[in-house]
Amino acid sequence: MLSIKNLHASVEGEEILKGINLEIKAGEVHAIMGPNGSGKSTLSQVLAGNETFEVTQGEISLNGENLLDLETEERAREGIFLAFQYPVEIPGVSNLQFLRTAVNAMRTHRGEPEMNAAEFMKLAKEVSKQVDLDPAFLKRGVNEGFSGGEKKRNEILQALLLQPKLAILDETDSGLDIDALQVVSKGVNALRAEDRAILMVTHYQRLLNHIVPDHVHVLAGGRIVKSGGRELALELEERGYGWLGVKDEEATPSAAS
């Protein structure tokens, strides 16, 4: 489904990604772990098409189509979804209006009729329940004044509404309390499907107890330095990143959510 070959990306002239290779097949769940500042969010943002980052080398293709030729909105319509590590607050745009506009943009792209306000309200309320977010949050500004955990649940809410082909979850588990982690994991597991792939960035092995990955990768210094199965996460939890030749002190989970 997703194929990344020798991907280099830089910001303000500084190279952050230094040759990433990654193959993700439909139905798979991949986890990416790695020290703070190693480039995990950069990779996620580059996949979503954030122009702050310049791709200087390499290829990304989604089901054979060159992703780098597509604008961010076109990538989204082709099925790329990024749950942001830091979801953006947009006061003045209601969450409901935002969600409906997004869903209808996708529907229009697929040649389906738009949903009217009433239809969408019904759907949005159902999905809100699924992520345990009070429907009152639909009326607020996008992420406006949401707590860290509420923002993360709002990201999963969007993923569930938009039904992407590839969901990239950038630390969606950070800053969640134990119950919220359950809720979010349930949401992510609900996304799992044969025709869908999930790429999760996480610092915690505990998430992987709930969402069992098929593959685990370690990203350090802009490269994938190790890949393995589920057991790699456990090993990292025990041994840190030092044995991989990666600076260990940076490997502690970030306090920021």
Add this chain to the structure above:
Amino acid sequence: MKPAPTISSAFLEPGGHSLPEPLLELRKQRGTALVDMPLPTRKTENWKYSSRHLKLTDELATTLPATGKDGYSLSIPGYRVVFHNGVMIPEASDFPDLDGIRIQRFADLDDDEAAALAERLDNTLDTRAVQMARLNSARFEDGLYIQLDKEAVLDQPLFIVHEVTGTASGSAYPRIYVDAARHSQITVVEEYLSSGEEPVMVDTVTEFVLADGAQVTNVRLVMEGENVQHIGATGVRQAANSRFESHCVGFGGPLRRHDLQVRLEGEGGECKLNGVVVTQGKQHYDNHTSIEHVAAHCDSEETYRNIAADESHAVFNGRIHIHEDAQKSNANMNNKNLLLSTGAEIDTKPELEIYADDVKCAHGATIGQLDRISLFYLVSRGIGRREANTLLTMAFINELVEQIPVQAVKDAAQLRLNEFFDQTFQEA
């Protein structure tokens, strides 16, 4: 030194519309006082950004003929008064006879009423600061005099539609005077529209006098075409415990100028001034507001937003003057500005003059662009660029649009806003 340009004598010839004698007399007096009136120049502080857009050619001096052909088709929910080229058109107007409320055109006033009105015209305005309102006083051809008796309440908004037709060059001078007695209530909507393409000028003056406890809401929608220079002044005087609300929504043109002057003269008075301005192309829009806290214990709240696209230019100048005796004044002024292109320009200036010591006065002004991270977040959900930009721009003014208390105005403004978004934002 070159002498400052003065107003052309062509402008001092009013048209021939019939008015009661006392008003004709007043107009003549005001006209005499205007002889050799210096025109605003770059050096005139309150016109420094706008004087070069003020083009008073002799062709503009002609009084536009009032034929009443336009303005009929508008479907308006509520009471309606139509002015065409500055003269009221009774056949196009529609409002009931109501107890305690008199809505009369100047031309219909008897001599006593006209004399009483002549005494009062201009008494809400600092005419030194609104030069062009003085021209209106010398040139008005007709007007609307609205009187509310004490406790009278107009049950629906009164729409005053000002339409000008530029089939030939000329100018129009609409005039409104509202006298709201104790505890009376009214909502007055002014809608400025135009048709035709020849250059025209609208020089309009609206005055409100609020007695104790009166509540007046004024909604002003400025949507004339690219051929129209619009210069407007609104003067407000408020007695104790009265409340005045103003909602201005304006779209740009070659020149748009509005002076809004509010005097809080009795304790417990409150005013709320909201404004939204949208400019594009090479348009120019200039808002000058002035709030005088003359009496103690008054509240003023002012919120203006400018959005400038392309190479357009918007100006906001907000003056708050708290007089020595105006203790416990509460004044809040906020102006936020959004530049949608690098060629656009916005100038904002708060002017605070505070002579009382026990007051709360806050002001803030910002100029910014659409947030790139917010835009990325929206498009990363499949939302198109045009729509994403539109959402973010609406977010900037939503709060003010929502507060407009007349749905028909909201709808009309939204339609025009949508046109603006379509013209301004492109898909990637």
